[in-house]
Amino acid sequence: EVQLVESGGGLVQPGGSLRLSCIASGFTFSSYSMHWVRQAPGKGLEWVSYISSRSDTVYYADSVRGRFTISRDNAKNSLYLQMNSLRAEDTAVFYCARGCYASRGCWIDSWGQGALVTVSS
Amino acid sequence: QTVVTQEPSLTVSPGGTVTLTCASSTGAVTSGSYANWFQQKPGQAPRALIYDTINKHSWTPVRFSGSLLGGKAALSLSGVQPEDEAEYYCLLYYGGAWVFGGGTKLTVL
Numbered sequence A: 001e002v003q004l005v006e007s008g009g010g011l012v013q014p015g016g017s018l019r020l021s022c023i024a025s026g027f028t029f030s031s032y033s034m035h036w037v038r039q040a041p042g043k044g045l046e047w048v049s050y051i052s053s054r055s056d057t058v059y060y061a062d063s064v065r066g067r068f069t070i071s072r073d074n075a076k077n078s079l080y081l082q083m084n085s086l087r088a089e090d091t092a093v094f095y096c097a098r099g100c101y102a103s104r105g106c107w108i109d110s111w112g113q114g115a116l117v118t119v120s121s
Numbered sequence B: 001q002t003v004v005t006q007e008p009s010l011t012v013s014p015g016g017t018v019t020l021t022c023a024s025s026t027g028a029v030t031s032g033s034y035a036n037w038f039q040q041k042p043g044q045a046p047r048a049l050i051y052d053t054i055n056k057h058s059w060t061p062v063r064f065s066g067s068l069l070g071g072k073a074a075l076s077l078s079g080v081q082p083e084d085e086a087e088y089y090c091l092l093y094y095g096g097a098w099v100f101g102g103g104t105k106l107t108v109l
Helices: none
Strands: A003-007 A010-012 A018-025 A034-039 A045-051 A058-060 A068-073 A078-083 A092-098 A115-119 B004-006 B009-012 B017-024 B036-040 B047-051 B064-069 B072-078 B086-093 B098-100 B104-108
Touching: A003 A092, A018 A092, A018 A115, A034 A068, A034 A078, A045 A068, A045 A078, A045 B086, A045 B098, A058 A068, B004 B086, B009 B017, B017 B086, B017 B104, B047 B064, B072 B086
Parallel strands: A010 A115, B009 B104
Antiparallel strands: A003 A018, A018 A078, A034 A045, A034 A092, A045 A058, A068 A078, A092 A115, B004 B017, B017 B072, B036 B047, B036 B086, B064 B072, B086 B098, B086 B104
């Protein structure tokens, strides 16, 4: 069974930093690309970042580029999101999501339960 | 900034049929947009339903189907069940970036 478990969320002041982690199990983590997706309270989904299976390709949404950094450690089955210069509008539940394997046009097939990040003074 | 637009809300009767659409501010949605659809119920993580415009995941109920309709991606539900009441999101690909639609709240009444 695919499991994605996020951690590292919490309350942080504007301008502060936070690092999210996602531990994967139940599949060969190193074979899959991964995404971070967020959802502000009562709002819709927003794609945040993508990393390929070997970390050779990363992409960011315009809203976080230059402030957030996605990374992974395949030996530890772990995905990370380093978030700097946080703003109130970054307050959201952050989901770790698995990309699809060898399926054209399939972007995400599994999701974690999410980690809440609150940016407030 | 690319905007993906969905109907904010739709209502359907149990057993009925409904179509949700997904439009792009950059022009017609095509097969190259590789539309994906997700279902999210309150308090839960999203669940993938459709990929590459028309393909179902192994767990997707047969009553869900994807298509292109009038320059938009579309998700159709036939024989709607009460448990289909949820928020539905489309996701489009823009060559190194992905954009979710704003979501459609589907009410089964």
